[in-house]
Amino acid sequence: MGHEVLAVVLQVRDHVLSVLLWQRARPPYEGGWALPGGALGVAEGLGPSIRRQLKQKVDVRELTHLEQLETRGAPDRHPLTRVLATAYLGLIPAGVDPLTPEDTRWHPADRLPDMAFDHAELVDSGRRRLRSKLSYTNIGFALAPPVFTLSELTDYYRAALGYEVSATNLQRVLLRRGQIQPTGASAPPGRYGGRPAALYRFRVRELEVTDAFAVLRPPGRIAPQVG
Amino acid sequence: MGHEVLAVVLQVRDHVLSVLLWQRARPPYEGGWALPGGALGVAEGLGPSIRRQLKQKVDVRELTHLEQLETRGAPDRHPLTRVLATAYLGLIPAGVDPLTPEDTRWHPADRLPDMAFDHAELVDSGRRRLRSKLSYTNIGFALAPPVFTLSELTDYYRAALGYEVSATNLQRVLLRRGQIQPTGASAPPGRYGGRPAALYRFRVRELEVTDAFAVLRPPGRIAPQVG
DNA sequence: GATGTTTTCGACTTCTGGTCGAAAACCCAG
DNA sequence: CTGGGTTTTCGACCAGAAGTCGAAAACATC
Numbered sequence: 078m079g080h081e082v083l084a085v086v087l088q089v090r091d092h093v094l095s096v097l098l099w100q101r102a103r104p105p106y107e108g109g110w111a112l113p114g115g116a117l118g119v120a121e122g123l124g125p126s127i128r129r130q131l132k133q134k135v136d137v138r139e140l141t142h143l144e145q146l147e148t149r150g151a152p153d154r155h156p157l158t159r160v161l162a163t164a165y166l167g168l169i170p171a172g173v174d175p176l177t178p179e180d181t182r183w184h185p186a187d188r189l190p191d192m193a194f195d196h197a198e199l200v201d202s203g204r205r206r207l208r209s210k211l212s213y214t215n216i217g218f219a220l221a222p223p224v225f226t227l228s229e230l231t232d233y234y235r236a237a238l239g240y241e242v243s244a245t246n247l248q249r250v251l252l253r254r255g256q257i258q259p260t261g262a263s264a265p266p267g268r269y270g271g272r273p274a275a276l277y278r279f280r281v282r283e284l285e286v287t288d289a290f291a292v293l294r295p296p297g298r299i300a301p302q303v304g
Numbered sequence: 305m306g307h308e309v310l311a312v313v314l315q316v317r318d319h320v321l322s323v324l325l326w327q328r329a330r331p332p333y334e335g336g337w338a339l340p341g342g343a344l345g346v347a348e349g350l351g352p353s354i355r356r357q358l359k360q361k362v363d364v365r366e367l368t369h370l371e372q373l374e375t376r377g378a379p380d381r382h383p384l385t386r387v388l389a390t391a392y393l394g395l396i397p398a399g400v401d402p403l404t405p406e407d408t409r410w411h412p413a414d415r416l417p418d419m420a421f422d423h424a425e426l427v428d429s430g431r432r433r434l435r436s437k438l439s440y441t442n443i444g445f446a447l448a449p450p451v452f453t454l455s456e457l458t459d460y461y462r463a464a465l466g467y468e469v470s471a472t473n474l475q476r477v478l479l480r481r482g483q484i485q486p487t488g489a490s491a492p493p494g495r496y497g498g499r500p501a502a503l504y505r506f507r508v509r510e511l512e513v514t515d516a517f518a519v520l521r522p523p524g525r526i527a528p529q530v531g
Numbered sequence: 532g533a534t535g536t537t538t539t540c541g542a543c544t545t546c547t548g549g550t551c552g553a554a555a556a557c558c559c560a561g
Numbered sequence: 562c563t564g565g566g567t568t569t570t571c572g573a574c575c576a577g578a579a580g581t582c583g584a585a586a587a588c589a590t591c
Contacts, residue, residue: 078346080305080377080388119305119386123377148375148390150307150350159346161307161388163375209513213440228538244538246579253578263538270589271537286436455569471569473548480547497558498568 079160082127083114083196085146085203086135087186088169089220089236095183096200097135098190102180105156106193110184112164112200127165136175142168142219142284146202154195162194166203168219171233187239207237214286215256218279226264226274230257254287255280306387309354310341310423312373312430313362314413315396316447316463322410323427324362325417329407332383333420337411339391339427354392363402369395369446369511373429381422389421393430395446398460414466434464441513442483445506453491453501457484481514482507 086097098110113134117126123145131137146164154160169175184190186204189197210216211234220233230251231244251257258280263273313324325337340361344353350372358364373391381387396402404410411417413431416424437443438461447460457478458471478484485507490500 078305078307078344080307117305117377120379122379123375123388126377145374147372148350150344150353150390152347152349161350163377209440226538243580245540245581248539250579266588267537268589269536270587271535272539272585272587274538453569470549472550472571475570477548493557494568495558496567497556498566499556499570501569 079158080117081114081160081162082117082123082130082165083112083162083199084127084131084143084165084167085112085200086131086140086167086169087203087207087237088183089171089233090174090183092232092236094186094204094236094239096186096189096203097177097181098184098192098196099134099178099181101193108191109193110182110190110196111193112196113181114162114164117163123163127163127167131167133178134181135169135177139169139173139175140167141170141282142166142216144206144284146199146206149195149199151195162199164199164202166206168207168216170220170222171229172222208239211237214284215254215279215281216284217251217256218282221279223282224260224262224276224278226276228274230277256287306385307344308341308387308389309344309350309357310339310389310391310426311354311358311370311394312339312391312427313358313367313394313396314430314434314464315410316398316460317401317410319459319463321413321431321463321466323413323416323430324404324408325411325419325423326361326405326408328420335418336420337409337417337423338420339423340408341389341391344390350390354390354394358394360405361408362396362404366396366400366402367394368397368509369393369443371433371511373426373433376422376426378422389426391426391429393433395434395443397447397449398456399449435466438464441511442481442506442508443511444478444483445509448506450509451487451489451503451505453503455501457504483514 088095097113099113101107101109101111113131114127115130117123127143128137131140144166146166148161148163150161152159154162186200189200207216217230217234220237221230227244227248231242231247234242234247256279257277260276260278262276264276266273315322324340326340328334328336328338340358341354342357344350354370355364371393373393375388375390377388379386381389413427416427434443444457444461447464448457454471454475458469458474461469461474483506484504487503487505489503491503493500
């Protein structure tokens with residue numbers, strides 16, 4: 078009964094939420110697309126293992142976030158042997174384009190190719206996780222480069238959420254929650270001019286949960302961190 | 305490299321969030337308290353396995369909710385061999401008192417006894433999961449009996465969340481979200497009288513996510529399901 | 532300098548949740 | 562059966578968060 082680790086690596090590429098896949102050259106599922114990953118080493122932890130495996134497909138230094146997603150153990154999920162799989166969700170900020178091997182491609186997350194094993198379900202699971210965490214955590218930092226304009230950030234949110242997002246609301250909400258702050262600088266205007274956009278950065282670049290959203294907050298209200 | 309499944313089974317008992325534990329009779333961690341669970345069968349899925357294992361400690365028909373929590377794979381989490389563990393979160397509604405074996409007891413979730421392996425961390429993980437899901441899902445149904453008064457429901461929420469909850473707010477919020485609905489009947493008043501409490505039930509007794517809480521809701525607003 | 536483009540900001544509105552206190556509906560004691 | 566105690570329920574009011582809209586700001590090109 079083997080155990081493997083897999084990763085759903087997501088990135089907003091060219092306005093589209095995309096997932097990193099590689100094409101299998103051998104059966105089973107020859108020609109099918111699969112998530113990066115591989116067998117867990119005998120004395121290896123799950124987290125270290127997925128980082129090691131990912132190195133074969135992408136530059137892991139670009140990974141801004143990595144968290145465990147779920148473990149699949151259906152006896153027939155692999156047609157030949159019994160393999161449990163623990164899947165991780167990894168995020169890469171927009172803007173960078175990490176080197177990848179020949180067999181590896183980015184695919185739009187909502188139009189997957191022929192997928193091997195149960196990997197399509199895992200991709201969906203990752204998308205749902207990202208979607209929901211965007212609303213009650215600061216996980217947006219993992220989708221955005223260190224510095225960005227509000228239009229760009231709005232675009233990352235729209236791509237990840239799958240629906241239109243209002244830049245005005247996004248700005249107000251993230252500012253009030255203390256997630257983003259202006260750097261002071263501004264970006265050069267685009268091709269046809271327009272007001273130069275202010276540059277922002279995430280105040281904290283690691284996962285934090287927004288404590289709002291309780292049926293009833295604890296009596297001693299925590300003062301909201303406003304700039 | 306073995307694999308086991310474990311369950312953090314929670315129930316509000318006598319106003320206190322409690323977890324089901326059994327006391328180990330043999331090393332390692334002799335005398336320490338552990339989560340129910342055991343080795344995964346060779347041709348057994350994870351979900352079926354945890355249900356099978358739980359039967360040895362509690363009546364699984366009382367379980368109103370069961371979901372995967374996380375998988376632990378640190379090489380040294382078991383002192384003798386390598387064992388991966390996939391933990392589940394199980395919930396039992398208040399009011400029932402399932403039969404349990406001699407070695408098994410309910411313990412307050414915030415004052416755990418000497419725990420075996422990494423099981424204390426898993427209990428905390430389960431508590432956090434429950435806490436957060438109480439605010440953006442209807443998971444309260446799994447803590448409450450089929451029919452309940454608002455005072456009782458408030459008590460379950462208070463016990464699970466760890467802080468005081470206002471019955472007025474809870475009622476308004478859950479009604480507006482369409483999670484609960486009055487049955488029409490009312491409960492008999494208590495020992496010293498008092499207005500008889502109206503009885504409520506959860507409209508749906510399986511997990512549903514409340515779609516509120518988006519940075520920006522999708523344009524076509526879903527009409528809130530109000531009674 | 533006029534026009535077009537993009538960003539930013541403020542004003543207004545709506546929705547959700549928090550607080551409080553009065554009224555309702557019961558019990559019991561005298 | 563009347564008054565006091567108890568618990569639940571409900572309405573009124575307020576604060577805060579979010580949605581919508583449009584005008585103003587700051588650039589470019591012609």
